[in-house]
Amino acid sequence: MNQNVTRRAAVAALAGGAGFLAHKAHGQVVWQVNASKCINSRLGETTVEACNLCTSSCVVGLSAVRAVNEHSKCGRCNICPAYFNITSAVDEKGMPSEKLCPRDAITRKPIGKQDPEDPSNNFYEYTIDEEKCDGCGRCVMKCKEPLGLGSITLRVRYDKCVLCNRCAISTACPKDALEQIPLPAALEPGLARRTE
């Protein structure tokens, strides 16, 4: 009998606690990279080597952070500094002979109206294969001003992210660039500098 009373009290207490928490529960918060803090994308950071911490600290196999090219902001350059290793030797067509991505995750294709006289007048579309990319940030580093337009940023992929309580990358990041923000805001394009 006595135990029944205790149990009833315990059930009531737990239900009360659950109810109180449910009352204050609201939308989902997720981790996202703040591009204006990330050392790879923020303007004025001129480190030669890209910071590799997003790749090495994530708890899932291939890091949940990937480079994403926001196509509408992309300069579509002929010699893209994020696609080519622009310091490599120039081949007979006058293009750099090496690619920048160590995992060969970026593909390049000519788009729009073609100029038969001068191919360097053409626009190119650069697509990052999100399954190959491991978020090392090399291309992000090269895409920013003054060479590029900063259309490539590092982003958290939510189909890979396991939403750790304390994101392991956030503890490793020297710039505190990983932030816990509401999901709708986290899906906005991450740009180091707002262009409009």
Added chain:
Amino acid sequence: MGVRFHLAAVALLLLLPGEVLAQAIQYTRPVETAPQERTIGGGYKTPAAQKPLPRQYWLQVLDVVLLAGAMAVSAWIVLKKRNRRWLMGLAIFSLVYFGFYREGCVCPIGSIQNVAVALTDPKYSIPLVVIATFFLPLFAALFFGRAFCGGVCALGAMQEVVVLKPVQVPRRLDRVLGLVKYAYLALAIVLAIRPAIARDFVICRFDPFVGFFRKTGEPHMLLIGGVFLVAGMFIGRPYCRWFCPYGALLNWCSRIARRGVSITPHRELDCGLCNEACPYGAIEKMRAIRKDCLYCARCYASCPNEGERAKAKQELVTIGGSAR
């Protein structure tokens, strides 16, 4: 008229050096702004950047439904069906689903921290799924004992499948080691409720098996997990008994459980044959103690009454069969 002309001249003079300077600095960037569809021409359509959404909400709810369902099945198998083989089947399902498929997240053990933070920090947002994950096993424990530990918890299932030749840990040592989980619980709560900047989720960081579930992890955690598994071959479920902070909460709740494992099916024999049957030290004075019983259903096999019950059932069937 003259004033206006002068103003224009002054403005021109002011602007001129700026323009000269701009021409002097040559940007090497090939384009100034992003070319848009109209400039690109040829009917080009700008593709959208990949932005995968998180796991769909109904799938998160499914996790909670499966958690509740698995606990109901666990209680039914152990209390009604009294069958260890079925329980192992459930444990393997949980290991595959909650462990390897869901990669050990969300789990009630870790949710302690989220609940602790949510209770103390008014700005912290806790998802409903996490609230349900935390409270459901506790409610179950109030009614059926630690049904969650039996075949539902992925960490428990991981250790349950490796038990090979368990030794009886001396009761006093068992009890002393059992105190560690309360200290761990207190430490985890204290570290979690610190200000947001200094918050630390130790339970998640020191989860011994999550590295196996994700097939990657820090070397020291994989090592600790390996040690737990090897030790678990000879010492029954060491993490559950001595370290699991959620086990501390379940321990309290199951003390006042409405039902629990009773080794004998209908009447107590007090023969003592079951004394050695429990690898987790949860049999005391020939009775299963609810606060420590991990719902593994091993002890039934040692009870002569259980065999009798099965035999009686069989006889009933044969008599019934021959009478026809």
